[in-house]
Each structure stands twice: as C-alpha cells, then as structure tokens.
Amino acid sequence: MRIAVFTDSFYPELGGIQDSVLSGCRELGKRGHQVVILAPRASGHDFAVAGVPAREVDAGKNVSVRRLFSLPVPSSTGQSRLVVPTGRRWRQLLSFAPDIIHTHTFLGAGLEALSAARQLDIPLVGTNHWAIGEFAGYTPFSAQFFRNVSLRAVNRYYNHCALVTGPSHSVIDEMRAFGLRSPHCVLSNPVDPAQFHPVPDERRAMLKRAHGFSDATIVYAGRLADEKKIDVLIRALALIAAEVPDALLVLAGHGSARHRLEHLARALGVGDRVRFTGTLDKATLADVFHAADIFAIASTSETQSMVLIQAMSAGLPVVGARWRALPEYIDPQSGFLAQPGDPEDFARRLTHLLRAKALRQKMGEHAARQTRHFSITTVTSRWEEIYARIGLAVPEGMSRISGA
CATH class of the missing domain: 3.40.50.2000 (Glycogen Phosphorylase B;)
Structure with a gap:
C-alpha cells in the first residue's frame, strides 16, 4: 500500500506525536508499504535544540520525507513550526500516487492533507493527538471560550475524514461532545519494546x-x-x-x-x-x-x-x-x-x-x-487493517471500524 502522512509535528522537534509518527511509519516501511511523510521544514536552530546533526532523519526502508515551507511559532519546546498552507501541495503526490492519506494534524499540514484528499479523490484518515482545550494559557482568551471555539473548529476539520482515531477515549468522547460525526475509534500510539523493556x-x-x-x-x-x-x-x-x-x-x-x-x-x-x-x-x-x-x-x-x-x-x-x-x-x-x-x-x-x-x-x-x-507491531497491524478497509470499501468498511 502507498500511504501519504501529513504532520505539523515531526523530527527534530521532540515529543510524543513526533515519536509515534516516525516509529509508525518506519514499521510500515519494514512491512513493505511505501510511505511518504510531509512535514515542516526545520531550521538549524531546531536541530541544535534537539542536540542532533542538521540532516534529515533516517526514516527507514521504503519511507521518504518531504519538507514543506514552514514558519516558526512560539511553543514550550522552542522548535515548533507550522506549514503555511497553499492548497497546492497535492501536486507533490501525483508521482507517488497514494492509496490513502493520513493526517496527524488539523493545522497547516492538515489543511494540505485535506486539499490533497479532495483533489486526488483519495480517502483521508485523521488522528487527533491534542487536548486542544488545555492550551488556553497560550492565548489571550478565557479557558472556556477557547475550549469551545477551538474544539468546534477541530471537529469541523475531522468531520471531513473517512475515519478519525484518538489515542484515548477521553479524546474521542470530547470530540463527540463538540460535534464529531465521522466514524471513529480509539487506537493507541505505539511503544517499541525493543527499546523500552524491563531489565534485571x-x-x-x-x-x-x-x-x-x-x-x-x-x-x-x-x-x-x-x-x-x-x-x-x-x-x-x-x-x-x-x-x-x-x-x-x-x-x-x-x-x-x-x-x-x-x-x-x-x-x-x-x-x-x-x-x-x-x-x-x-x-x-x-x-x-x-x-x-x-x-x-x-x-x-x-x-x-x-x-x-x-x-x-x-x-x-x-x-x-x-x-x-x-x-x-x-x-x-x-x-x-x-x-x-x-x-x-x-x-x-x-x-x-x-x-x-x-x-x-x-x-x-x-x-x-x-x-x-501497545507494542509497535500490534498497533501497526491495526493500522494496516484500517487502511485496507478504508481503501477497499469506504462506506461498508467505516461502519465496521467505527464500532471498534
């Protein structure tokens, strides 16, 4: 399968979203899938903060990374960047010819994913990693106002997806309360037990x-x-x-x-x-x-x-x-x-x-x-099942997946 992944959170920025996107794509590549990741173009400063060389990450076999023009935005990591959406990045996928598009963001890269899905007539899967309402402290608005407005905006985006996943019931339940209508299910982010395991x-x-x-x-x-x-x-x-x-x-x-x-x-x-x-x-x-x-x-x-x-x-x-x-x-x-x-x-x-x-x-x-x-092998197998169902039979497949 050929999978295009869009994200505003990616290497060298540090965080759980970045880890889960990279590790998941690597495992898909190991299984023979062709994957392209479209992510913000990082600066030398971003690599320096992470303490890593200023070169592209090795995403593994069958996985390539394409960087999109982005601007730095204030954040606690000092590394965050947002893709400036043009609605035209779908042309970069013409030669790749993806079977499915997976968006991990509702921001700039997410808007590009939505545009690509529409222009290429390809199913769009969305994952929401954010409890967006908890970030009111970074805005001039009251917490309740920001939560109401931001959650409704997020759900307007994800309602364009054939399937929406979240890593916990708390995410999905909150989205449903604020207008999520798309089929949905809970699917954990992956952990690599080869790196994180008990020792004597x-x-x-x-x-x-x-x-x-x-x-x-x-x-x-x-x-x-x-x-x-x-x-x-x-x-x-x-x-x-x-x-x-x-x-x-x-x-x-x-x-x-x-x-x-x-x-x-x-x-x-x-x-x-x-x-x-x-x-x-x-x-x-x-x-x-x-x-x-x-x-x-x-x-x-x-x-x-x-x-x-x-x-x-x-x-x-x-x-x-x-x-x-x-x-x-x-x-x-x-x-x-x-x-x-x-x-x-x-x-x-x-x-x-x-x-x-x-x-x-x-x-x-x-x-x-x-x-x-939540091992990388278990979670990736679930994603393979989801991609296959959506790619082969969207209406019937979605009704089955949404009850997962």
Whole structure:
C-alpha cells in the first residue's frame, strides 16, 4: 500500500506525536508499504535544540520525507513550526500516487492533507493527538471560550475524514461532545519494546550508580511546559523529603518552563534534590527509566502520554494525575492516581510507593505486561487493517471500524 502522512509535528522537534509518527511509519516501511511523510521544514536552530546533526532523519526502508515551507511559532519546546498552507501541495503526490492519506494534524499540514484528499479523490484518515482545550494559557482568551471555539473548529476539520482515531477515549468522547460525526475509534500510539523493556536488578543497580541516582528516585520525562504541571511534582518532593531523606526528582527534557522550575526548587529548599538532565536520546532515556524507581506525571493535557507508556514498558510503577487520558492507562495494578494539581496527594502516593519496594516491583511488572497491547507491531497491524478497509470499501468498511 502507498500511504501519504501529513504532520505539523515531526523530527527534530521532540515529543510524543513526533515519536509515534516516525516509529509508525518506519514499521510500515519494514512491512513493505511505501510511505511518504510531509512535514515542516526545520531550521538549524531546531536541530541544535534537539542536540542532533542538521540532516534529515533516517526514516527507514521504503519511507521518504518531504519538507514543506514552514514558519516558526512560539511553543514550550522552542522548535515548533507550522506549514503555511497553499492548497497546492497535492501536486507533490501525483508521482507517488497514494492509496490513502493520513493526517496527524488539523493545522497547516492538515489543511494540505485535506486539499490533497479532495483533489486526488483519495480517502483521508485523521488522528487527533491534542487536548486542544488545555492550551488556553497560550492565548489571550478565557479557558472556556477557547475550549469551545477551538474544539468546534477541530471537529469541523475531522468531520471531513473517512475515519478519525484518538489515542484515548477521553479524546474521542470530547470530540463527540463538540460535534464529531465521522466514524471513529480509539487506537493507541505505539511503544517499541525493543527499546523500552524491563531489565534485571543487577543492570538497574549498575545504572543507578552510573547516573548517581538514589534508591528513592522519581522520574518525569517530556516537555518542560506549564500544562505539564511539573511544579506540582517539585512541591510534592519538598513534602516527601521530610520523610524520605534520599528522595530525588529527575526531570528529563527541555522547555520554556525550566528556569521557573529551577527557581521554584531552590525556593522550596530542594534545589539539590531536583536534577534536570536536558534532552535525552531514546537509549539514554530508557537507561534513566531503568535507574529510577517511580515515574510521575502531573500533567493535565495528556491524550495518552508516550513517555508514560514508555516508562511503564520499561517496568516502572507510576503515579499520575486523575485527569483526561491518564486514568485510562494507569490502573490500580500499575500505580496510583492523585488529585490534579494537589502536591500533598502526589506526595502521599509517591511516599507510599518509595517505602514499599515489593509493591513497586509488583506494579512495575504489571505495567510492563499491560503495555504489550501497545507494542509497535500490534498497533501497526491495526493500522494496516484500517487502511485496507478504508481503501477497499469506504462506506461498508467505516461502519465496521467505527464500532471498534
């Protein structure tokens, strides 16, 4: 099958959407499908922020990347770019002759995908990765006004798709409440168990020593942004430290909130207990997970959280906010849920786990087993099924898929 993928979020920008798009396309290419990715043209600055060479990513066998003119836009990563839509990029696909078009965005590249689907008369599949209503803080509008307007606009876009997927029920349910009419289903983003998997205790102990982590290390990975509520974890650490003297919080990633978080840690007297690692490649991130004891996430903007799934796949128990998609993936056998924005509740849950080694091990083992359902091979097989159904019989196929 020949598949054209449009996205405004892609390498070298760092994030879960970028990871899922690239890994999914690589796996499709390995299976013999021809894939072309149309993504924003990055600048040298974007590569420098990611700490990678300024050259195109190797997307693997049968996968090519075409870059579209884009402009930088303010964001917490400092790398975000948006494609400037012209409605004419469909001509780039004439020689490729795709069987299906998959859009991972409703922004500039998404509008190009819609134009291409119309001009070439090809089915369009859409995936919504964003809890767009949670980003009102980046606009001058009230949260409720922005949520109402943005969600209705997003659904007007996705109603042009033959099928819409989201990585959690929270995404799809919210879209339905604001006017989604297209057939839809929930389909997880993929995790690669070859990179993120449990390791023996001896390996964990060695990695702890190598990274200088204590036996009470909490880790978070991802963007350092306001909507991720990392300040809640730092405030929780200040409470935990009174009962767990060697408690350590490791924050992996980069973002615009870093300086404020560093100042907060110093102000609360835990500056020496919070370690900022900066951006990590996948292999190093997996090692950091193996060297830590608990993964924590207080974010209120998650539609799934790839780093959560990666940490669980690596065998870490988790503590997360009881908000949006996180309760769908953190079950009582894998970890605890805490009240959103409540440092005291996070501190109680984390302290309980830090004091219970056997429980941490049991939860970590269950978390790793649970994430097998989200492996790259399983998720890609599902996408192959969806593409085939839509490409062969749109009306009949959609009625079957939408009930998945």
